[in-house]
Amino acid sequence: MNLLFIIFAAIVVVSALGVVLLRNPVHSALALVSNLVGVAAIYAMLNAHFLAVVQIIVYAGAIVVLVLFVLMLLNMKVEALKRHEKIFYTTVMLVAVAFCAAILPILHQFFGEFNPAASLTIASGAAASGAAALPRVEGTVEAIGKVLFTRYLFLFEAASILIMAALVGAVMLSHRVSNANGSSVNSGPSTDPSTTVRS
Amino acid sequence: MSNAAITVINQTAVHAQLGIVAGLPLLGSALAYVVGRKNRDAAGWIATAAAALSFLWVLKLFAALSPEHYFEQRLAPWFSAPGLSVDFLLRFDQLTAVMCLIITGIGSLIHLYSIGYMAEDESRHRFFSYMNLFLFSMLTLVLGGNLLVLFIGWEGVGLCSYLLIGFWFKNLDYAGAGRKAFVVNRISDAGMLLAMFLLIQQFGTLDFVQLRALIGDPSTIVTVGGVGLLSIVAACLFIGATGKSAQIPLFVWLPDAMAGPTPVSALIHAATMVTAGLYLMARTNFIFDMAPSVMGVIIIIAVLTAFIAATIALAQNDIKKVLAYSTVSQLGFMFMAAGMGAYWIAIFHVITHALFKGCLFLCAGSVIMGCHHEQDMRKLGGLAKLMPITFATYLVSTLAIAGIYPFSGYQSKHAIVEALIGPDNPLHVVVASWVPILVSITAFLTAFYMTRSVALTFFGSYRGANGHDHHDANHDTKAKHDSHADKASSHTSHDSHQPHESPWVMTLPLILLGTGATVAGLLLQSALPEFLSPVLPRAHAHVPATVVEGIKGSWLGIVGVFLGLILYTKLQIVPRVIGSAFMPITKLFAGKWYFDELYAALIVRPLEGASQALWRIVDSAIIDGTVNGTGKIVDINGEWLRGTQTGQIRHYLLLMFFAAVVMLVFCFVL
């Protein structure tokens, strides 16, 4: 199992780096797709089958496509690296390194060492320290459906309202209204320079 | 210690309406201002009516007075603290009666006079309001039954003096004179407050009747470091008196006070306020009687003041300045008497001085008005024919101040000199031998310089509008502060308006006061000590039996008048020669013995320098710097904090990320 994990982890990390480092935004989007697929594979490894599929359908299939649509629409240029922001970049890197440095002890403290032998993961029935073995759950459609529509029913309905709100919002924000002169005016929140917050 | 003099009778208190006496002028003050704003002329009559009505009420009280009792009225309780409780208490005994009569009587006459004098002034309603306010304060002073009520009046007269001296405040010099008077008075007030504090601490009361009862008892005498407490109290009270009554070293404000209108000089600086110090001494005579050493000092200061002021008056050319220094000198005489324990004689001189000095000042005002605001005597002259009434009353008052029998000054001055060196010296103090000599010289000088002023002003020919007669008569060099307070000193080609006599509102008071100056001495010389005996110890004063004796007694005055007449009418070359021959002395007299310069160098300038330093360093740099600096710090902080609001989303994101990492580290790792 470890091998599979390492492969997919590598895919995830490399494609994440690709998202961040590739200059062309379309390349970034493609790297994102690969990242999402890798994550989906890891979900499958963790017995979250339903989620793995939903991930591919929703994330890779809808969201990234939407992003690509927008990219095509806006026809943007390749982003250039700004030279005078060296200080900024170094600061960011330092903070990131600090974050990682901070995370590892936390993980160590709470979840044991990076030692396969002393892991806390509950494998199928392998209760090494005699603790009660937790049941292994399968994230199947049926299982998720059972939980979702009973315990989390209210949240489910709320989520549907949220999606509808997002739908309406997206339509409103991108709607073009032509005024009397025939030129198109953005009907979204006013972006008139004279009314923006400025000191 | 005095023994033979004290024949004080114990009196009982009787209730009477005393508040009206002081209340009427207070009401008049308010009315005069309020009504006067609409109708300027009404203000004067309202004020005069208030003063006159008050005088009538005083007369009524005076008539009802008898030696066995005094009047008392407790207006309201004031405060009651552990250790001291004070009420608004008014008392009217014989001494107060005399003072009230002077204040309201002469005050009313001066108010009447002012109606004429201030007839053309724009803000005369304010003037009359202040004058009535002054009457109120002075009456409160003399009616006060305890030292605190007296002090209210004391401060009040100081305030009114300031307001009235600086009445024409738009002239900065005049305003400065008002301020000088007030500041010098404050210095003396410190002395008075100290005396009050000591009395409170020792006796727990400030009431005169209670203090007199407590102090007469020898067991209450306390010594502080070898010096009697009462001596200290007496000294402090005297310091208070020197300020108000213009003795050395605090007399410097009085000549400058001539910046005010002449009626002010007459009322405040001749008749009433300057006698407040003497009244204080007379009222607290039981304290002073216990402090013979202080009395000795008082006498010396008084003699020196009288002499020095007389010499300065000799060298003045402004008629009001002559009268001002004359007042200082006469006050010295009064304090001489008080210092000898002969308080009634001091009060006698207060009365006569009020009459003749008041008259002199009012005459001076009449001259000034008649000659179109000319005050320099070198530019006057020949007014005897042009202003006869003024001349007559001025002459009579001059004879009075010179101490010539039978005019009123003779009796009081003679009594003073007798008390000083005569056999019935109440305190049995031995005075140094130079004292009588100096006093005699001063008496002579008084007659001399007053006659000089008569001669220069009224005799000869008018030197005013008809061009200048550069008459450097006698000791007038470029006397520094001479034509101070002149409203118009260069009348070169003025209109050929001849000087004229003043209207009846002004001459009537002159006549009345002049008459008083003539006869008051004769009338009072025996009656007064008798009248005042319940309150003030009676000291003997010899009454001249015959006219001849009287004239012999006034020989100094006669000589002075005679010399003055001759030297300033016919032999004018003589004073000029003497003046130039003794130039340093002349300069000393004309320069007022350089008291002002001494104070300026020793006190005023260091204070101003310290004040400037404090302003620049402490106030501007430190305090303002701190306050402004705090603001600046906030400002600067804001400026650099502002740098964090770049508007760039990336920067904000970085900050958030950074904050998250910090929280992570703090919560879990550390």
Add this chain to the structure above:
Amino acid sequence: MTPLSFYLALSAIMFVIGCVGAIVRRNAIVVFMCIELMLNAVNLSFVAFSHSVGNLDGQIAVFFVMVVAAAEAAVGLAIILGLFRTTKSVETSAANEMRL
């Protein structure tokens, strides 16, 4: 079995990469994609915990996160379009008017 901490470490790495990307990149759409990366990292954590605890609650949470992410994608891209219309660029530095 791979220990839980491996999954969590992977999630953390992905998260950091997404964070850095969101800060460093100037193109608004790439920033948006990095945000999606971060969301995915968190989702991964949820699923890993769900697997280790033996419960389906974590997966339900992921479900809802995905819902919200989808909604956010729609609205966010609409906003970016609006930004493009006014400033004619999708650089994040173009939207810098709220500053002192």
